[in-house]
């Protein structure tokens with residue numbers, strides 16, 4: 001792209017004035033010095049202090065930054081075990097034995113940004129560029145529906161040729177696609193930050209969650225790893241979800257890319273982000289938090305020598321600390337991670353995961369048997385099929401939920417947060433997990449998965465309160481008789 005064209009595009013997209021209501025004294029809410037000093041100040045937390053903090057999480061209260069900083073500094077192995085047990089307890093108490101599933105759908109890898117860790121960055125000549133047409137998106141969707149998916153997260157690079165009109169058109173196409181009794185019922189988005197006006201358009205289309213990951217909250221590191229393009233603008237990204245909330249998109253999701261800077265700093269960055277959203281939007285913080293680790297990408301030397309690589313042990317610690325810090329927020333673990341890490345992270349607090357994941361552009365319809373790194377943003381650690389993931393989750397005791405009732409029944413934003421904060425999401429979520437898993441088992445599962453899944457449903461039905469058990473049994477019968485999309 002010509003420099004002048006690019007400049008004009010950037011000027012058209014970025015509306016600095018929309019951030020102004022949120023910036024106080026010319027500063028954003030991430031104070032690097034303060035975060036560092038919190039980490040240093042709590043370098044040697046007392047056992048008693050840690051136990052008090054854990055007790056606060058167990059009462060489902062969000063932690064304050066100094067409390068999270070203390071957890072991040074635990075040195076004692078036995079104390080870490082207490083943190084892990086508490087995290088697992090909180091997860092089960094708030095969300096119950098269920099895991100929500102989805103698939104990513106990469107629509108376009110055209111990108112004018114220069115994120116040093118990403119295979120799609122503009123300078124990467126090895127990446128095969130492609131923007132799916134709407135008929136191609138329909139074909140991708142048909143494959144995903146025929147695997148059994150009901151929830152997608154659509155993903156795009158940032159480029160003038162895949163701007164808001166393309167994003168809106170692709171989502172309409174997905175919602176329009178039906179295969180037999182199947183359809184996608186919730187489309188979440190992971191795409192570049194938008195203006196308030198654009199978010200309003202997406203709200204009208206009926207999107208689920210809008211995700212924007214800050215990647216790193218550390219200002220100086222952010223500048224280094226995003227040297228050019230719109231993404232070089234830290235504040236435009238940091239306030240992306242404030243603008244989304246202002247436009248009425250009340251399910252928003254944050255994330256950090258682990259490996260760019262100190263993991264302890266990033267966990268506190270995520271917490272400050274949560275707190276700022278909660279304070280400004282009537283208690284509604286992020287619907288989910290993501291914490292991807294950098295994985296290899298084609299012709300991307302940065303990833304061969306990751307400056308702040310997070311080992312498995314620290315990764316599981318950060319999962320547990322996030323769980324305790326924001327007990328009522330969903331947490332997403334993706335197929336970037338190998339299966340054994342996913343399993344542990346799910347026990348420790350994650351509430352959503354993907355299955356049958358393909359991240360090459362057009363990869364579902366063209367059914368790549370193998371990962372093709374030139375077509376992908378990065379390499380996956382766990383490309384297993386949805387059927388295998390559902391089976392494994394069932395063996396671990398988890399219902400796989402395809403539920404999309406929440407946003408279609410208005411249980412988003414504040415309404416959802418209030419339920420979560422009181423530990424009441426399972427009132428709706430477990431029955432809906434049972435109903436949607438039943439649909440999946442009837443329509444898409446292998447015989448082996450169906451047998452294990454049906455037994456699991458029987459087991460969980462026993463724990464469903466009497467008041468709704470009859471209604472649930474009757475809906476299950478209707479599903480067996482061919483009705484679909486039943487929910488509470």
Ligand code: SAM
Nearest residue numbers: 117118156157190191192213257293294295378
């Ligand atoms: N282009 C949009 C953006 O940057 O916001 C969409 C995001 S990208 C397709 C989704 C996320 O993948 C990024 O926000 C980043 O956190 C993550 N990501 C990028 N490169 C990665 C890599 N090499 N390994 C793991 N995750 C990566």
Ligand code: SF4
Nearest residue numbers: 111113115118121157
């Ligand atoms: Fe483009 Fe997003 Fe990759 Fe950055 S992370 S290069 S913005 S696709």
